[in-house]
Amino acid sequence: MLGYFDAQDGRPKIMIEIKGTKRKVKQLPALFDTGHNGSLSLPVLELINIGAKLSSIGEVEFADGISRTVYYFSVKVIIDGKEKEVEAAMINNPKATEAIAGTELFSPFIALVDFKNKLIKFVSEEELNKK
Amino acid sequence: MTANVEELIKKANTIYNNKKAELEPLNNGKYVAIEVDSEEIFIGETRDEAVINAKNKHSDKIFFVKRIGGIDKVAGHYSSSYYSNFDYARLF
Numbered sequence: 001m002l003g004y005f006d007a008q009d010g011r012p013k014i015m016i017e018i019k020g021t022k023r024k025v026k027q028l029p030a031l032f033d034t035g036h037n038g039s040l041s042l043p044v045l046e047l048i049n050i051g052a053k054l055s056s057i058g059e060v061e062f063a064d065g066i067s068r069t070v071y072y073f074s075v076k077v078i079i080d081g082k083e084k085e086v087e088a089a090m091i092n093n094p095k096a097t098e099a100i101a102g103t104e105l106f107s108p109f110i111a112l113v114d115f116k117n118k119l120i121k122f123v124s125e126e127e128l129n130k131k
Numbered sequence: 132m133t134a135n136v137e138e139l140i141k142k143a144n145t146i147y148n149n150k151k152a153e154l155e156p157l158n159n160g161k162y163v164a165i166e167v168d169s170e171e172i173f174i175g176e177t178r179d180e181a182v183i184n185a186k187n188k189h190s191d192k193i194f195f196v197k198r199i200g201g202i203d204k205v206a207g208h209y210s211s212s213y214y215s216n217f218d219y220a221r222l223f
Contacts, residue, residue, distance in 0.1 A: 037203075038178065038203075039177075039179055054193055055182055055186070056164065056182050056193060056194040056195065056196045057136060057139060057140065057193065057194070057196070058178070058195065058196045058197065058203065059197070059202060059203070060202065060204065061202045061203065062204075063204075067202060069136065069140065072178070072182070072196070074182075085179070085183065086179050087178050087179050087182050087196075104177055104178075104179065
């Protein structure tokens with residue numbers, strides 16, 4: 001599984017496929033953010049588009065110390081041909097248009113960042129030990 | 132059935148506080164999904180795992196999920212400033 005550095009904005013991204021309650025699968029680029037310890041955050045319109053169902057509510061604290069309620073939706077993510085059910089956080093910001101992929105989404109893969117060739121490679125522990 | 136989100140959070144926090152002694156510190160860092168009507172709790176290593184465990188028993192409920200022993204802290208993915216600051220985008 002490969003990620004890339006977007007030529008337009010220079011940020012690390014990976015193509016993911018998401019599915020909600022509707023049959024259709026949506027493919028979209030997600031910003032790979034190692035500072036995000038959750039699975040996935042999606043703009044509200046993407047959640048509506050795939051018919052994602054509200055499944056849980058949580059509270060998070062921002063860097064400024066303010067805590068807010070966050071809504072999480074059940075989303076199936078297809079990575080490397082395998083389907084994984086995750087709790088995707090709704091990005092409560094009308095300006096947001098892109099998905100944010102957190103570290104939990106790629107567990108148990110190991111991420112290798114190649115700054116020279118501007119690639120991100122996700123490998124299994126077995127694959128890494130073979131090399 | 133819980134009437135609104137505020138009430139759900141309030142009830143869930145009461146349930147959590149009542150069970151705090153059995154949750155903390157043994158499970159600190161894990162996640163707990165709380166079903167407020169039955170007052171049942173489901174623990175998972177991750178948020179996803181806690182909710183999947185809860186859904187196995189209550190498929191149509193909405194759960195309150197909390198990090199045991201603390202609160203989830205985020206850098207600002209959900210805030211307006213996170214998006215407006217992309218002129219100075221961080222990589223990692």
